[in-house]
Amino acid sequence: DIVMTQSPSSLAVSAGETVTINCKSSQSLLSSGNQKNYLAWYQQKPGQSPKLLIYLASTRESGVPDRFIGSGSGTDFTLTISSVQAEDLADYYCQQHYSYPTFGAGTKLELK
Amino acid sequence: EVKLQQSGDELVRPGASVKMSCKASGYTFTDYAMHWVKQSPGQGLEWIGTIIPLIDTTSYNQKFKGKATLTADKSSNTAYMELSRLTSEDSAVYYCASERRVPHVMDAWGQGASVTVSS
Numbered sequence: 001d002i003v004m005t006q007s008p009s010s011l012a013v014s015a016g017e018t019v020t021i022n023c024k025s026s027q028s029l030l031s032s033g034n035q036k037n038y039l040a041w042y043q044q045k046p047g048q049s050p051k052l053l054i055y056l057a058s059t060r061e062s063g064v065p066d067r068f069i070g071s072g073s074g075t076d077f078t079l080t081i082s083s084v085q086a087e088d089l090a091d092y093y094c095q096q097h098y099s100y101p102t103f104g105a106g107t108k109l110e111l112k
Numbered sequence: 113e114v115k116l117q118q119s120g121d122e123l124v125r126p127g128a129s130v131k132m133s134c135k136a137s138g139y140t141f142t143d144y145a146m147h148w149v150k151q152s153p154g155q156g157l158e159w160i161g162t163i164i165p166l167i168d169t170t171s172y173n174q175k176f177k178g179k180a181t182l183t184a185d186k187s188s189n190t191a192y193m194e195l196s197r198l199t200s201e202d203s204a205v206y207y208c209a210s211e212r213r214v215p216h217v218m219d220a221w222g223q224g225a226s227v228t229v230s231s
Binding site for chain 1: 147149156157158159162171173207209213214215216217218219220221222223224
């Protein structure tokens with residue numbers, strides 16, 4: 001199995017700040033065939049189901065605000081949220097979709 | 113609009129089985145895989161397995177082989193998951209999620225179904 005390691009586990013922010021969440025995979029998620037990275041990001045607000053934000057490392061799902069930016073390649077990936085808003089307070093999970101899915105342990109975004 | 117409507121919360125006895133459902137609407141059910149994901153209390157997400165309704169093909173996380181059984185009814189656009197020989201470790205929220213974009217990416221999720229295993 002591909003192990004996904006997220007950091008930090010929690011993050012306290014003020015509205016308007018830019019935050020970065022990191023995700024590292026135990027093996028490369030870069031396909032040699034199409035040069036795409038198979039990494040997704042999900043947001044889960046309290047009491048709600050997860051919601052897809054980004055897939056293929058940087059492709060934003062329809063309707064996701066452009067302040068959510070996915071980047072990275074190979075084994076190291078980042079989710080950047082620019083100008084954090086109160087509605088962004090949630091848990092964030094990375095997931096590799098290179099093979100059978102595995103998730104990171106999550107990052108809790110809280111208000112400072 | 114894509115919607116995945118899951119069955120209700122369950123309270124079950126240790127050693128029993130439970131079968132939950134996930135009714136899909138707003139897309140062609142048979143064209144896309146359906147995943148099931150476990151979230152234990154206060155914990156992260158764990159992939160259980162996937163079913164491709166068109167060909168009734170299933171794939172399981174090794175950890176859940178023998179625990180979970182995935183099926184699908186094409187006539188009612190409904191996916192099912194049965195969990196057997198329940199223990200307290202199976203108490204969790206279970207989600208179904210569709211895969212319509214890229215393999216293994218879960219683009220729409222059900223509301224979740226809580227299973228509590230208690231005597």
